[in-house]
Amino acid sequence: MTDTQTALPRADIAASARTRRRWNPRSLLSKRESPVVLALLLLVLFTYLANPRFLAPQGLKDLMLNATIMMIMAAGQALIISTRSVDLSVGSALGLTAFLTGTLFATYPSIPIIVVFLAGIAMGAGLGAINGLLVTTARVPAMVITLGTLYVFRGVNSWWAGSTQYFAGDRPDAFGNLSVSLLVGIPIITIIAIIVIAVVTLFQRYSRSGRDLYAIGSDPDAAIVYGIPVGRRVFTAFVTNGALVGLAGVLYASRFNSVGAVTGTGLELQVVAAAVVGGVAIVGGVGTAAGAAIGALLLTTITGALTSVGVDKFWQQAVVGGLILASILIDRLATLRRARNLRKATS
Amino acid sequence: MTDTLTPVAAPPALSATRGAISRTLASRPALMTYILLVLLILASTMVPRFAQPRTATFLLLDVVATLLMAMPMTLVMITGDIDLSVASVAGLSSAVMGVLFTGGMPFGGVVLICLLVGLACGLFNGLFTAYVGLPALAVTIGTLALFRGLALVVIGDNAVSNFPPAASAYATGSFGATGIPLVMLPVGLIIVAFAVVLHMTPFGRTLFAMGHSMEAARFVGVNTKRARLLTLMSSGLVSALAGVFWTLRYSSARSDNATGLELVVIAAVVLGGVSVFGGKGSIWGSVCGVLIIGVINYALRLNRIPEVVLVTITGLLLIISVVAPSVVASWSAWRHRRRRAREIDSTITTAGALSA
Numbered sequence: 001m002t003d004t005q006t007a008l009p010r011a012d013i014a015a016s017a018r019t020r021r022r023w024n025p026r027s028l029l030s031k032r033e034s035p036v037v038l039a040l041l042l043l044v045l046f047t048y049l050a051n052p053r054f055l056a057p058q059g060l061k062d063l064m065l066n067a068t069i070m071m072i073m074a075a076g077q078a079l080i081i082s083t084r085s086v087d088l089s090v091g092s093a094l095g096l097t098a099f100l101t102g103t104l105f106a107t108y109p110s111i112p113i114i115v116v117f118l119a120g121i122a123m124g125a126g127l128g129a130i131n132g133l134l135v136t137t138a139r140v141p142a143m144v145i146t147l148g149t150l151y152v153f154r155g156v157n158s159w160w161a162g163s164t165q166y167f168a169g170d171r172p173d174a175f176g177n178l179s180v181s182l183l184v185g186i187p188i189i190t191i192i193a194i195i196v197i198a199v200v201t202l203f204q205r206y207s208r209s210g211r212d213l214y215a216i217g218s219d220p221d222a223a224i225v226y227g228i229p230v231g232r233r234v235f236t237a238f239v240t241n242g243a244l245v246g247l248a249g250v251l252y253a254s255r256f257n258s259v260g261a262v263t264g265t266g267l268e269l270q271v272v273a274a275a276v277v278g279g280v281a282i283v284g285g286v287g288t289a290a291g292a293a294i295g296a297l298l299l300t301t302i303t304g305a306l307t308s309v310g311v312d313k314f315w316q317q318a319v320v321g322g323l324i325l326a327s328i329l330i331d332r333l334a335t336l337r338r339a340r341n342l343r344k345a346t347s
Numbered sequence: 348m349t350d351t352l353t354p355v356a357a358p359p360a361l362s363a364t365r366g367a368i369s370r371t372l373a374s375r376p377a378l379m380t381y382i383l384l385v386l387l388i389l390a391s392t393m394v395p396r397f398a399q400p401r402t403a404t405f406l407l408l409d410v411v412a413t414l415l416m417a418m419p420m421t422l423v424m425i426t427g428d429i430d431l432s433v434a435s436v437a438g439l440s441s442a443v444m445g446v447l448f449t450g451g452m453p454f455g456g457v458v459l460i461c462l463l464v465g466l467a468c469g470l471f472n473g474l475f476t477a478y479v480g481l482p483a484l485a486v487t488i489g490t491l492a493l494f495r496g497l498a499l500v501v502i503g504d505n506a507v508s509n510f511p512p513a514a515s516a517y518a519t520g521s522f523g524a525t526g527i528p529l530v531m532l533p534v535g536l537i538i539v540a541f542a543v544v545l546h547m548t549p550f551g552r553t554l555f556a557m558g559h560s561m562e563a564a565r566f567v568g569v570n571t572k573r574a575r576l577l578t579l580m581s582s583g584l585v586s587a588l589a590g591v592f593w594t595l596r597y598s599s600a601r602s603d604n605a606t607g608l609e610l611v612v613i614a615a616v617v618l619g620g621v622s623v624f625g626g627k628g629s630i631w632g633s634v635c636g637v638l639i640i641g642v643i644n645y646a647l648r649l650n651r652i653p654e655v656v657l658v659t660i661t662g663l664l665l666i667i668s669v670v671a672p673s674v675v676a677s678w679s680a681w682r683h684r685r686r687r688a689r690e691i692d693s694t695i696t697t698a699g700a701l702s703a
Contacts, residue, residue, distance in 0.1 A: 086484075088610070134670065138669070138670040138673050140669040141624060143623050144617050144665065144666075145666060145670075147610060147614055147665060148662045148664075148665035148666035148669075149662060149666070150610070151658045151659065151661045151662025151665065152659050152662035152663060152666070153662075154658050154662075155657075155658040155659025155660075155662060159653075159659070265607075266606075266607060269491060273488050273489070276485050276488065282482045282485040312500075314496075314500050314503050315499075315500055316496070317492055317493075317495055317496030318492075318493055318496025318497050318499070319496065320492050320493075320496065321490060321491070321494070321495070321496050321497075324485075324488060324492060324493075325475070325489035325490070328482075328485045328489065329475075332479065332480065332481055
């Protein structure tokens with residue numbers, strides 16, 4: 001992998017950071033996120049050329065609204081996957097927090113919106129903490145634990161919701177307007193998402209505990225030997241991801257008309273796919289929240305793009321599958337080339 | 348995180364046979380068998396209408412698709428890979444079956460082509476995983492979407508349901524009064540075949556070796572790439588067969604058949620003792636895992652307990668099944684340490700007594 005992503009001693013990280021200050025145009029091309037950004041730009045460009053209405057204000061707005069929730073979840077998942085774990089319970093956790101949002105507004109109609117946001121985020125973080133505790137204390141693979149909590153959370157959700165559904169009418173207009181009103185041409189929930197994703201990406205890149213996550217994902221044993229509190233860091237990653245999913249759940253209730261027992265079912269693998277497309281390697285140690293979010297944007301955009309250029313709707317999912325495969329293939333080829341160049345440089 | 352192999356106290360030196368028998372009786376598959384038996388007894392005594400032939404029919408018919416997919420999944424996961432595309436392969440095979448049969452092809456030919464489609468799907472997964480060197484999790488998330496997408500391309504919104512009555516009757520019929528479905532005969536043969544391959548052939552042993560260490564397996568001369576390709580191909584083939592069965596059982600070929608079944612299969616297999624890191628697992632354990640979930644679901648549904656509880660119990664079982672062994676392991680490690688400490692203490696005192 002790239003030199004900045006692997007677990008280097010602190011001094012080396014500082015040194016490489018210093019050399020990185022000299023801006024090198026080639027470094028832009030070799031970033032892990034470059035292929036997905038390029039693919040997104042090309043997709044938007046060609047779709048626009050084929051059908052200019054694709055980028056009309058309304059089309060653009062729909063594009064952003066559809067991607068927002070996936071983008072937040074993919075950013076959270078990037079944190080988890082970069083530590084060589086995975087969180088499959090996110091779809092169920094989103095369902096729970098979305099239903100909590102609906103319940104809060106239905107029971108206390110005058111509740112301040114900010115309180116609902118905090119409650120959703122807190123609940124998400126709590127669910128993440130359950131996953132994190134099980135994963136770090138029982139020392140069993142995250143994939144199995146979160147597969148278990150996927151079912152448990154979903155069960156709790158259906159027990160809680162029963163056949164109850166809350167509709168947009170049960171919620172105050174101001175809350176629904178978050179996904180209708182625009183600020184500088186961008187829906188407010190998308191702005192929230194972009195800010196959150198930027199913060200998470202900066203945390204990953206510059207904070208000590210953020211760097212530790214990459215070290216853990218690159219080589220868990222080495223991370224332990226190096227003295228990184230692996231359990232605490234992984235736990236924090238799960239809580240943070242849970243909080244982000246909680247936020248996504250609240251925004252889901254703002255964006256979509258109804259929330260009920262099955263809200264968010266089956267989202268988990270789409271979220272993982274988005275992260276993978278965005279350059280987050282499933283084996284851990286690399287990738288950024290921003291990349292994962294762009295991956296989510298690409299995956300949601302492609303459906304709209306195919307529709308607006310008149311591709312048969314039945315082909316859309318196959319194209320999405322092909323795209324996921326292409327992106328991991330490109331990533332593999334890039335890794336191989338990088339390894340070859342490194343070998344050439346050292347010999 | 349990745350290390351679940353906590354040190355376990357070495358078993359005390361018993362005579363070889365007694366050791367082997369007690370090991371078998373305390374092994375994970377045996378434990379799963381006890382749980383399954385206890386569940387069956389509990390359900391038969393406590394749940395009205397459970398202890399009758401109809402239960403066998405419906406319970407088994409409900410789990411056949413999961414059971415079939417669980418067999419190759421066990422092999423795939425023992426080598427350290429995973430196949431998330433199984434349900435999509437079943438969906439694709441179901442869609443192909445519908446379209447070809449409506450196109451007027453004879454039924455036998457249709458089934459054959461479905462199986463070949465499944466084999467091709469497995470080949471695709473296997474080539475990307477073993478020969479291109481991509482992680483199976485990433486590849487099969489991609490093909491999960493791709494194969495389901497192709498199913499949509501093939502059949503679109505349509506549903507086909509006019510399959511030959513004989514075939515549908517075979518898929519839903521049972522052996523007279525016993526209530527055991529007719530399809531359990533071929534399914535049983537497939538289970539036995541997978542058990543023989545995994546537990547009684549050199550090939551099966553190499554799968555375990557690969558799960559423990561791919562590198563070490565390669566160094567001792569195992570053709571790891573071919574083995575991974577073969578296990579993933581078997582997964583495609585059997586999943587396509589499960590898709591054919593699903594189509595006949597619900598007499599409907601649709602693109603969304605068996606959606607989401609991949610996680611159920613993985614949950615059952617992990618419950619049966621397969622490690623997601625590879626190297627551990629058994630066919631019998633996986634069969635028990637599938638049946639345990641099947642029995643619980645069926646018994647609770649007879650009691651009119653809503654889906655809610657079923658889902659929660661499946662999840663809790665899965666969590667307990669992985670957390671419990673690690674709790675047991677750390678407890679026995681602690682006991683081992685304590686015994687060692689006591690032994691050292693007593694050696695020191697005896698040594699002290701001798702020298703005095």
